[in-house]
Amino acid sequence: MRQYEMFELSFQGAQPEGSFADIDLEAVFCCGGEEKVVKGFYAGDGVYKVRFLPEKAGSYSWKVTGVAEQEGEALCESADESCHGMVGAEGMHFAYEDGTLFYPFGTTVYALMHQEDRLVAQTMESLKAAPFNKVRFCVFPKHYDFNHNEPPCFAFEKREDGSWDVDRPCFAFWERLEGILARLGRMGIQADLILFHPYDRWGFAAMPQKDNLVYLDYLLRRLAAFPNVWWSLANEYDLCGAKSIEDWEEIEEFVAAKDPYRHLLSNHNCFKNWDFTRPNVTHACIQSKVLNKVARWRRQYQKPVVIDECCYEGNIQHIWGSISGREMTNRFWRVVTMGGYCTHGETFLDPGQDVLWWSRGGRLKGESPARIGFLKGIVEELPGPIEPVESWIMKMTHVSDEEKEQLLQQGEPFVKAMLRMGDELVDFCNSEFVYQGHCGQEAYLTFYDLRTCAEDVLELPEAHKYRVELIDTWDMTRTVLLENASGKTKLTLPGKEGTAVLARKVD
Template identity: 35%
Template sequence: MHPVGRTILERWNALPRDEAERYELASVPVELALRTAPALINDPDRQVAALSELAQATPTDPSMYRRPDEHPLAVPVHIPGVRTAGTFPTRVETFGRFELEVEGPRDDVQPYLEVVFSAVITGPSGQSSVEGFHDGNGIYRLRYMPLEPGTYSFVTLSNAESLRGHEGEFSVTAPAAGSRGPVRADGRHFRYEDGTVYRPVGTTAYAWLHQSRERRDRTMATIRNSGFNKLRMCLFPKWFAYNEAEPERSPFERRSDSTFDFARPDITFWREVEARVEELASLGIEADLVLFHPYDRWGFENMGSANDDRYVRYAVARLASYANIWWSLANEHDVMVFKTASDWERLGQLVQTHDPAQHLRSIHHCLEFYDHGREWITHASIQSAEVERTAEWHERWGKPVVIDECGYEGDLQYAWGDITAEELTRRHWAAAIRGGYAGHGETYAHPENELWWSAGGDLRGKSPARIFFLKDIMDAGPDAGWEPAAGAWDYPTAGVDNTVFISYLGLTQARHHLFLLDPTRSYTVDVIDTWGMTSTTVAQGARGRIDVPLPGKPYIAVRFVAEP
């Protein structure tokens, strides 16, 4: 909410009662919202006065309300001390983790604010600059994920004598079995660093990291037994409808007055994040980390630019050595009123500059698209139910399209959280057939507000099994991934080189349909029930014109596979 408007509504006792009501009123005309406010509903004169004050308010740039930098960035000062030997492994696997541990300044300085610690690491393909971080009790760490075998050397740099001048060598061997490295963008699609195809089948549990240990453990048990290979989640806690609970921990320590101290990272929280990221990695699941979001009551969305920068660099220093990291700069960046376009550009470039592994990077919108063509962005992260525009979005930006929010299976009072399992499954197919990827989410009402989309816990919906069936169909070919292709004029079609192609019939319920095939090749024809999760071969040796019999119900796809 704009700070000027909030002040006026507060004066007239017309603020929304809670986050749920604030969200519901967001798209309502201001006049109607004021006239129906409990404090004004029976007083037309006060309604007119309140509306008049709002109308006369001078529009103000919300960024002027940005929190002053309590700890501005400063030129590092020399910190004396005695250097003691650090510890580090002399042998590391490709895509593994090199970690240097050294002792440094303790109570005489503020490590997060005052200590600068980095290294130059030289490997077979050149040099990388890697930042370190304070891990509590005078222990400093520097982590690096090598992307190729060979011999590496390092030397540390610091404004603290105890951290400066550490040197050493380590060898990097072949990757461990099953270790494929970070995911990379590849045209419309994705591949791991080693070239293996990766098809994102992601889900969202924004605030699961901030729940009780019992719920965190239960969330991991659920994801372990699911087929999802990407989990979208926030580093900061969330305050929103159905998510109005104090976090157990956050990226920063609490003061005695319950506010958060942006000069002191909560080391226990960050270690929990690392443990969960590592656990996800063991399951082959990518951790799509949201760095900022607007659903906040603690001040995290308005820390000041210096604190924003330090937080981003700290997150990258701690986590960039994990192969399964994705960086999502923000969830709904365009409703974060304390940040401007230049802030997002600066923060996005910070991630790009300080991540030696160059993990995937995105930014997510609410109302208006970001320019996903920006050089620091690797793929488009979209919020839209218009999944039929997937191919258009790829053409606009030339990058993979992931519709992380296309609507959630659930029964809430919001349009984004009340679609059926059938409709969410259809949206996944509609995006995939156009060369993109949709994301899953679940928002069924729960007596304890335990909605998977935010708090994690247990999955109850029917769409996940159908989404995993879609992935099985995609994995069956072609390996390069589905590309929009010419096919039936009235149904979207994907394929590669006329050897495998598939048409998705969506909501239609035809009893048969005429398809035109390459007359010089023979095809096996399968009718796929995307809801019933079955595939039935209806013809072999088909060529030229073929009238394919169909079951007369929606959510059907037809696949054509060229025969040897």
């Protein structure tokens, strides 16, 4: 065993007489007085497996019961320097188990799992050279524009009537999925695994709830010990007509209860946000173009906010798939400076080809990935995660009732009007003013977005000295503007879009 790495036990036995998915196989792992109970699974050809993810080093004893009866001991060595464990939510941000901060800069390849081996290999090579450390993709195949190919295999075998037999997993499918998860893990990439979606011609979206739970149970038995998986209950859950809100709540609770390690868990929307205040949900996974709401969502949900769909850089006819690389870059900067996280997607159509990155993978063609990587480098060199800077106007949205009443009685008409706006004021402020984030008093990051200021005043703490850099987010350049700045600092700016300023404490 090695800490934070999957440990596997394998046993030979007779083929199950009933369900191949719901089998009687359980293991208890003990270390230092703590126990972890995990379920095993049938892997085909008379092979049964138990997988375990050791979260601390030490001496373990284990005991397997059910279709296999065995016990033993194993020494778990401390983690390798490059291995940090699972990613979890830490306040409004993310961190690995060993405390190392994780900043998700994701991309989307929905049907990655369902392409021929050559295309999957090409996608993996593209990811090696890309800045992305998280990939969203589906367990089930997806039927949609630019994605009409038949998958190499499916999650289950079929019954005689043509329906899916969830009690008969297709082992080749699950081995293929595990191979992709392992390859992503070796590249340091998190797999944001989408468990359901509505874009379907094969019948997976319409399975009865009892079959959904059998499928999820088998998936969790096989995949929960992978340290680099996140559970995304759905892509656009609110378009899945066969499932009620009660069904989704049951699915959410089932996944959370059956996962021994409590991986990150969320649910993605089309129109209506999932209730991210629910206890099982670890972070907000949101589709939206209204990015100035990130600060409000952070305050509302008190959890990390990930804009996992903000449209795609591309040239297809759909409005969601035809924004420029510059606009995709701007959207990342807007979200990140407000303390959130953003996900990329790309939909470039080449004449005579039907391979778009967002759906099937292949090669990245857009201009935004390099710029996203430039932003990622800046974020990762900061002394901590970014929190949004609230202007005095934004702070008025959450003043006390007593303060509000005083301002309504004494304030100017402009102030009174703003107080009556409530949450709409947050949207107004973020759309009319610059985007600003900070790391305590250690660093301040300001993104001017579409504004073309020739000058500005940066308000820095007077007690410290700061080195101020001008950042061109498109040309990917950094130029020192000032050394040892403090207090109200006048800046001379180039008067162009896509400008940012970074002030780092130097004393």
